[in-house]
Amino acid sequence: MTERELWERYQRHLCVVPSVGLTLDISRMNFGADFLDGMRSRMDAAFQAMDALEKGAIANPDEKRRVGHYWLRAPELAPEAGLKTAITDMQAQVAAFAKDVHAGKVKPARAAKFTQVLIVGIGGSALGPQLVADALGSGRDAMQVHFLDNTDPDGMDRVLNGLGEQLAETLAVVISKSGGTKETRNGMLEAEAAWKQRGLDFGAHAVAVTGDGSELDAYAKGHKWLRTFPMWDWVGGRTSVMSAVGLLPAWLQGLDVDGFLAGAKDMDAATRVHDVAANPAALLALMWFHAGGGKGQKDMVILPYKDRLMLMSKYLQQLVMESLGKELSLDGQVVNQGIAVYGNKGSTDQHAYVQQLREGVNNFFVTFVEVLKDRDGKSLAVEGENTSGDYLLGFLLGTRRALFEKGRESMTLTVPDVSARTVGALVALYERAVGLYASLVNINAYHQPGVEAGKKAAGRVLELQGKLLSKLKAAKAEARSADQLAQDIGAAEEVETVFKLLQHLSANGDHGVKRTGGARPAEARFQSA
Numbered sequence: 352m353t354e355r356e357l358w359e360r361y362q363r364h365l366c367v368v369p370s371v372g373l374t375l376d377i378s379r380m381n382f383g384a385d386f387l388d389g390m391r392s393r394m395d396a397a398f399q400a401m402d403a404l405e406k407g408a409i410a411n412p413d414e415k416r417r418v419g420h421y422w423l424r425a426p427e428l429a430p431e432a433g434l435k436t437a438i439t440d441m442q443a444q445v446a447a448f449a450k451d452v453h454a455g456k457v458k459p460a461r462a463a464k465f466t467q468v469l470i471v472g473i474g475g476s477a478l479g480p481q482l483v484a485d486a487l488g489s490g491r492d493a494m495q496v497h498f499l500d501n502t503d504p505d506g507m508d509r510v511l512n513g514l515g516e517q518l519a520e521t522l523a524v525v526i527s528k529s530g531g532t533k534e535t536r537n538g539m540l541e542a543e544a545a546w547k548q549r550g551l552d553f554g555a556h557a558v559a560v561t562g563d564g565s566e567l568d569a570y571a572k573g574h575k576w577l578r579t580f581p582m583w584d585w586v587g588g589r590t591s592v593m594s595a596v597g598l599l600p601a602w603l604q605g606l607d608v609d610g611f612l613a614g615a616k617d618m619d620a621a622t623r624v625h626d627v628a629a630n631p632a633a634l635l636a637l638m639w640f641h642a643g644g645g646k647g648q649k650d651m652v653i654l655p656y657k658d659r660l661m662l663m664s665k666y667l668q669q670l671v672m673e674s675l676g677k678e679l680s681l682d683g684q685v686v687n688q689g690i691a692v693y694g695n696k697g698s699t700d701q702h703a704y705v706q707q708l709r710e711g712v713n714n715f716f717v718t719f720v721e722v723l724k725d726r727d728g729k730s731l732a733v734e735g736e737n738t739s740g741d742y743l744l745g746f747l748l749g750t751r752r753a754l755f756e757k758g759r760e761s762m763t764l765t766v767p768d769v770s771a772r773t774v775g776a777l778v779a780l781y782e783r784a785v786g787l788y789a790s791l792v793n794i795n796a797y798h799q800p801g802v803e804a805g806k807k808a809a810g811r812v813l814e815l816q817g818k819l820l821s822k823l824k825a826a827k828a829e830a831r832s833a834d835q836l837a838q839d840i841g842a843a844e845e846v847e848t849v850f851k852l853l854q855h856l857s858a859n860g861d862h863g864v865k866r867t868g869g870a871r872p873a874e875a876r877f878q879s880a
């Protein structure tokens with residue numbers, strides 16, 4: 352195709368969303384002239400499924416749940432008055448609470464005000480708040496936000512020690528929809544201990560966001576925490592950033608929450624239309640289908656040329672992969688669907704993995720995210736009249752061209768700036784695209800049955816550890832091999848897990864297990880010190 356023909360193709364397929372100033376360019380995807388027409392009936396079915404979902408149908412049949420994240424920014428569209436009130440009440444509660452915190456009406460015992468927020472959560476209870484905080488935050492925010500999003504002891508030490516004396520003015524926000532996630536429970540207990548160590552009452556510094564009646568809910572009430580805010584079964588964790596999960600942290604940080612919700616609402620309006628050419632979510636879903644043959648054969652590389660959007664790929668990893676990575680179709684057939692997502696930011700990635708994108712295995716498509724506004728205020732001319740921002744665009748366009756020359760496909764999303772409105776719109780765009788794509792490939796996007804297997808297996812590992820420790824204590828100073836100990840606890844078949852447990856126990860002082868003997872597994876001996 353000549354440059355002129357490409358320009359024509361760019362204009363013909365450019366999807367423009369004037370309400371948020373966003374455009375989606377699909378001209379560098381190599382779909383044929385009849386692709387969009389050929390997908391029409393499938394797409395119509397996807398639109399109908401989405402319409403039914405928004406009206407309150409059971410869109411998550413396995414869990415028999417409704418899927419209500421679109422109502423979070425348009426409560427008037429909720430199918431029942433009770434749902435609408437639940438949303439508007441939550442919005443009013445989180446806003447009022449944040450206002451009281453900022454005003455020092457809700458205050459810690461030993462400081463005039465809360466100045467820091469420590470969010471404890473994982474997966475959908477962390478990724479949205481992390482994206483929003485990083486995209487929109489600054490040193491001038493009403494409060495600074497920190498995260499515990501893992502059960503890594505050193506990771507937690509780093510954050511809690513970093514806060515140090517500031518724990519006295521830190522508000523802990525513990526977020527878990529289910530209220531039973533172990534990593535979050537552990538983070539909460541470690542935070543509680545850190546407060547205690549400084550003679551502070553954790554409950555007077557803590558609030559929870561969780562489902563009514565959950566373990567966390569009971570703990571928060573039992574320990575007289577400041578407040579609990581609701582989370583509902585009709586909002587999925589990975590689409591919960593516009594529930595109290597994301598809104599409470601955003602309000603506390605002092606971000607433009609109204610703009611965030613309005614951007615999403617405007618994007619919802621634009622992506623609700625059944626006209627494919629005008630609907631960027633439909634086009635995204637169709638391009639994913641085109642690129643991967645409806646089987647996820649190509650990976651989605653998310654490349655925002657903006658530092659503030661660096662967490663977008665991490666956020667989308669959960670949204671896309673947990674939603675689309677499914678073994679079974681809605682009819683119960685084995686389909687092993689999914690699309691792998693990775694990325695970081697441009698132009699940084701041009702100095703890392705873009706080499707492979709241009710010349711290596713062609714198993715991906717890129718989504719560039721272009722942000723028109725370079726910065727607040729004027730820019731320095733770094734070379735001739737060129738600014739750093741001019742370079743950033745130059746590198747984006749250069750890479751787009753270099754990839755296309757080699758038959759590697761890309762799309763480009765262009766947004767005016769990184770504002771609350773834009774971030775809300777991008778979240779809403781991908782939420783809808785994921786839902787539509789799931790319909791195109793006939794899977795349930797709203798459950799995550801595969802996640803349970805790892806959790807169950809971890810439970811068994813910890814059960815084995817308990818038995819092992821009792822045995823080691825009973826055997827006192829007698830050094831035994833992993834094989835012997837596995838037999839001792841009636842788990843001969845699980846000797847590899849037993850060895851891994853012993854290796855970890857003996858590397859840490861917590862349980863008083865000592866390792867002697869050789870470096871190889873069969874030579875190692877373990878005993879209670």
Ligand SMILES: O=P(O)(O)OC[C@H]1O[C@H](O)[C@H](O)[C@@H](O)[C@@H]1O
Nearest residue numbers: 474475476527528529532588802
């Ligand atoms: O919010 P929570 O109930 O603690 O869940 C946190 C996360 O963990 C689970 O394992 C799910 O796979 C995620 O979808 C969820 O967001």
